[in-house]
Amino acid sequence: MVIEDIMTTTVVCGQMTDTIKTLEQVMRNAGVRYLPIVDNATQCVGTVSALDLVRVHNLERSVSSELQAWQICSEPVIEIGPYQSIIEAIKLMVIKKAHHLVVIKDESVIGVVSSVDILEKYLLTLKV
Numbered sequence: 001m002v003i004e005d006i007m008t009t010t011v012v013c014g015q016m017t018d019t020i021k022t023l024e025q026v027m028r029n030a031g032v033r034y035l036p037i038v039d040n041a042t043q044c045v046g047t048v049s050a051l052d053l054v055r056v057h058n059l060e061r062s063v064s065s066e067l068q069a070w071q072i073c074s075e076p077v078i079e080i081g082p083y084q085s086i087i088e089a090i091k092l093m094v095i096k097k098a099h100h101l102v103v104i105k106d107e108s109v110i111g112v113v114s115s116v117d118i119l120e121k122y123l124l125t126l127k128v
Helices: 020-030 050-057 086-096 115-126
Strands: 034-038 044-049 100-105 108-114
Touching: 020 034, 020 050, 034 108, 044 050, 044 100, 086 100, 086 115, 108 115
Parallel strands: none
Antiparallel strands: 034 044, 100 108
16 A cells, blocks of 8 residues: 555645644645645645644744745655655654655655555455
């Protein structure tokens, strides 16, 4: 089984210049906790998670409201290809201590795979 079999293909991305408030709204509206951040050429340059936003809110309010995605995003992007195996994804997640991987094809974001996606697929194979 490969990544494209389990990845989320409806991907919502943030822009480098999005403010913290915009990122929060995008996450809330899309019902996600993780956003790839893309540049003007739609190449993924980083990621922002709900936990990143919580950390930002621990800053002084006047500072956090002025921050943009490019200033808080995690980099480098932890990415995987759509035809790589789920085992490769698991190894990468463990090594990098990541819960999400950005799926990249031809330098564009085509999906996201999370540790929960992998666990759900595993449970389905067990028929639990």
